[in-house]
Amino acid sequence: MSVKLTILKQMEQVAQEHGRILAPLNDELVLANCGLDSLGFAVLVARLEDTLGVDPFTAAEDGFFPVTLGEFVKVYEHGRR
Amino acid sequence: MNMAGVEAPSLRAYVANAPAARFIWDRAAAARFTDLDRGTSLGGRLADLAGRSVLVATASQLTTALALIELDGRARRLVILPPDVEADHLGAVMAAAEIDAVVTDGGARQHAAFELPVRVSCAPSIAPRDETPPAAVRTEWVLLTSGTTGVPKMVVHDLAGLTAAIINRSAAGGAAIWGTFYDIRRYGGLQIFLRAILGGASLVLSSAGEPVADHLARLAQHGVTHLSGTPSHWRRALMIPAIRTIAPRYVRLSGEIADQAILDALRAVFPQPAIGHAYASTEAGVAFAVDDGLAGFPTAFAETIRGGVEMKIVDGSLRIRSPGTASRYVGNGQTLADADGFVDTGDIVERRGDRYYFAGRKGGIINIGGLKVHPEEIEAVINRHPQVRMSLVRPKRSPITGSIVVADVVLKSQGEGVSSGQTAVKDDILKLCRAALPRHKVPAAISFVPSLPVAATGKLARRLG
Numbered sequence: 001m002s003v004k005l006t007i008l009k010q011m012e013q014v015a016q017e018h019g020r021i022l023a024p025l026n027d028e029l030v031l032a033n034c035g036l037d038s039l040g041f042a043v044l045v046a047r048l049e050d051t052l053g054v055d056p057f058t059a060a061e062d063g064f065f066p067v068t069l070g071e072f073v074k075v076y077e078h079g080r081r
Numbered sequence: 082m083n084m085a086g087v088e089a090p091s092l093r094a095y096v097a098n099a100p101a102a103r104f105i106w107d108r109a110a111a112a113r114f115t116d117l118d119r120g121t122s123l124g125g126r127l128a129d130l131a132g133r134s135v136l137v138a139t140a141s142q143l144t145t146a147l148a149l150i151e152l153d154g155r156a157r158r159l160v161i162l163p164p165d166v167e168a169d170h171l172g173a174v175m176a177a178a179e180i181d182a183v184v185t186d187g188g189a190r191q192h193a194a195f196e197l198p199v200r201v202s203c204a205p206s207i208a209p210r211d212e213t214p215p216a217a218v219r220t221e222w223v224l225l226t227s228g229t230t231g232v233p234k235m236v237v238h239d240l241a242g243l244t245a246a247i248i249n250r251s252a253a254g255g256a257a258i259w260g261t262f263y264d265i266r267r268y269g270g271l272q273i274f275l276r277a278i279l280g281g282a283s284l285v286l287s288s289a290g291e292p293v294a295d296h297l298a299r300l301a302q303h304g305v306t307h308l309s310g311t312p313s314h315w316r317r318a319l320m321i322p323a324i325r326t327i328a329p330r331y332v333r334l335s336g337e338i339a340d341q342a343i344l345d346a347l348r349a350v351f352p353q354p355a356i357g358h359a360y361a362s363t364e365a366g367v368a369f370a371v372d373d374g375l376a377g378f379p380t381a382f383a384e385t386i387r388g389g390v391e392m393k394i395v396d397g398s399l400r401i402r403s404p405g406t407a408s409r410y411v412g413n414g415q416t417l418a419d420a421d422g423f424v425d426t427g428d429i430v431e432r433r434g435d436r437y438y439f440a441g442r443k444g445g446i447i448n449i450g451g452l453k454v455h456p457e458e459i460e461a462v463i464n465r466h467p468q469v470r471m472s473l474v475r476p477k478r479s480p481i482t483g484s485i486v487v488a489d490v491v492l493k494s495q496g497e498g499v500s501s502g503q504t505a506v507k508d509d510i511l512k513l514c515r516a517a518l519p520r521h522k523v524p525a526a527i528s529f530v531p532s533l534p535v536a537a538t539g540k541l542a543r544r545l546g
Binding site for chain 1: 292293294313316317319320321322342346449450477479480481482485487511515520521523525526
């Protein structure tokens with residue numbers, strides 16, 4: 001499964017568990033508007049660390065925080081190399 | 082200004098004779114609170130509340146702020162009810178605090194326990210008042226801790242203690258606009274409210290259910306100059322493009338451990354402003370602020386008395402004695418400080434070089450975006466599953482909320498290796514947790530392990546988070 005697909009599937013899973021409705025997912029979507037709250041997002045990042053083996057937030061040295069879903073996916077694609 | 086005794090200035094003294102109008106804003110209203118000098122938000126019913134033990138049970142932060150300004154120095158006791166106190170605990174809180182009057186604001190917050198003979202409504206606006214203010218008293222301020230389980234603790238302060246760490250008391254500071262992601266009904270947020278009032282500033286508050294992006298837009302619109310929140314608040318805000326529309330002069334973090342990553346992330350977005358992280362607790366008061374952009378705090382802070390604040394470290398845990406320390410708890414008979422007047426914060430510090438770093442909570446309490454969690458409570462739920470032998474709930478570092486909880490579980494029958502049966506058990510356990518626990522206490526991940534380390538005491542060996 002591609003990194004992107006893994007992320008999208010996990011977002012749907014977390015949204016369902018937390019009783020939230022996701023916005024239509026596309027690269028331009030601003031993460032803050034995706035439908036997950038802070039806690040949902042924290043759970044998502046923890047699960048992605050388990051499945052993809054990276055926590056790009058903690059690894060980032062320049063304090064970069066992705067704003068859009070496209071940037072978020074890219075962080076994982078790069079972190080994996 | 083810092084006089085002792087009954088003559089200590091009340092909050093209204095900082096509002097009187099203001100050189101310029103100052104405001105408190107939320108999403109719905111703008112209150113020119115400097116008008117409280119000669120006005121009322123309580124329908125002119127201050128006399129009914131004078132000398133009483135008043136529960137401030139308002140739904141909005143704005144009406145809370147106005148009620149506090151009007152009531153300080155008039156009510157015998159002000160008990161500030163945070164928005165998330167469980168209804169089951171209201172009766173116990175009100176009885177222990179001898180509440181004999183309630184202030185509400187007609188908002189969404191309703192409860193049968195609020196139906197006392199003396200019940201006053203607070204408006205988000207200020208009307209002229211002709212009554213003569215009742216006699217001045219020294220008001221006890223009672224704050225509730227963000228408890229983990231059971232009835233929240235009620236911590237007694239007075240205004241002098243609550244404002245002991247506030248140095249800037251210039252009424253001419255009118256240009257400052259404070260903003261906070263906190264709720265002012267908790268200690269951290271109350272500090273920001275008091276800083277604004279004493280420092281001659283205006284204040285931007287959030288409204289219940291307001292999206293962070295909207296709040297940021299309002300902060301930008303009002304030209305916020307000083308902005309405060311927990312590291313979790315800031316991590317959330319950093320993910321919203323509107324963060325770049327604000328230009329604060331001062332960025333403040335408190336309430337959780339500020340790690341180097343969040344300090345650097347804020348520095349990247351705000352190259353110019355002063356960025357400080359403060360350390361405080363409801364019981365200990367404000368202890369110090371660190372302004373050098375680095376995580377932790379210099380060991381020198383603990384070796385000298387600064388601003389009346391003394392620190393000592395006992396068994397790794399930070400203890401604090403200061404003019405801002407609370408005096409006692411209401412009701413529960415527990416002592417708040419040790420024999421020498423030091424409060425044990427329960428925060429474990431580790432020395433590395435010439436700095437102390439925070440290493441987690443004594444007793445393993447986990448802090449999830451400001452909400453405190455006892456791992457034992459979650460383990461108790463997991464252990465209810467018939468196939469679970471034991472479990473260990475532990476914090477996992479999260480870049481978003483500081484920590485989240487994950488669980489290591491030992492099953493009664495294993496040896497079959499990983500099987501589809503285990504996946505079903507995992508789902509089952511999570512279902513159990515979701516039914517019994519609030520969302521932040523449900524483990525983000527469950528791992529099956531062959532055994533768990535047990536210490537010599539017979540207790541699960543918990544690592545510091």
